[in-house]
Amino acid sequence: MRRAQERASQLEGRLRDQIRDDVMPAAEAQALARVRAVRALAEMSDRDREVLMLVSWDGLEPPVAARVMGCSRGAFLVRLHRARRRLERAITDDSSRVAAGATSALPEGGLG
Template sequence: MDVSAGIEHEDLFRQVYAANFEPLLAYALRRVAQPEDAADVVAEVFLVAWRRGREMPPEEEIRLWLYGVARRVLANHHRGTLRRERLGERLRHRLRDAFSVDPGSQVPERLVVRSALARLGELDREVLMLTFWEGLEPREIAAVLRVNPSVVRTRLSRARARLRELLRDDPGPAGHELDVMAVRISEEGR
């Protein structure tokens, strides 16, 4: 590689990074449990972008390409998380059996919308999240997911209807409202 090509690659990468870091971080933050994980996901996305810089699409498609890379990085992240959780569960069972103590604790219940989203299929959930959280149009979502735009429009319509149905049918656990966790007060405490 000649020096001028290396400098051009660096300049392009810096521009891509500056223009896309915040949207990609927001994308990742909405899809992981811990903010530190989002930072790791974004770092890996930009590592891929650096390594595959010559394969990057034209400027108007770069963000969509990065969302596609982020989607695959997140899939790997979630698979790794699942493996770690399974390993942790096996360890908890062994400890519980060995010491007759349950070291686990209850995990707080999810909020109503997150719960409803979790009951949707993966593609439906991703189409909704890309539409409402990332602000992408169906043609852009199609590029990220590598599907036909008509598939996205159909999925989006069905996913909206299914989400409305889930939210209507399940008002959620007591003490929860959409984005606010409420604490129950016992009769004695009133």
């Protein structure tokens, strides 16, 4: 986890160094967006992170993911919707912090 934090911090620093006149090539913008998404995921609750990962990372359909989590399909869909909103808000908040000059790459404790 510590190495992941260090790599994310180094990546963010390199990307920030490459920004010239507020113009960023598409690949750099995508990489920075991924760093922000990882940071936002690290700050989420375990349940929110699990809901998002079952669908996005593991590729499970909501009915299957609901069974994995031990809840109804409807409850899972509500959890997924709320987790997506929280993730979007966290990424937006992180982008605002970076724009304001904050420098930390990942929260204390990393992803776990």
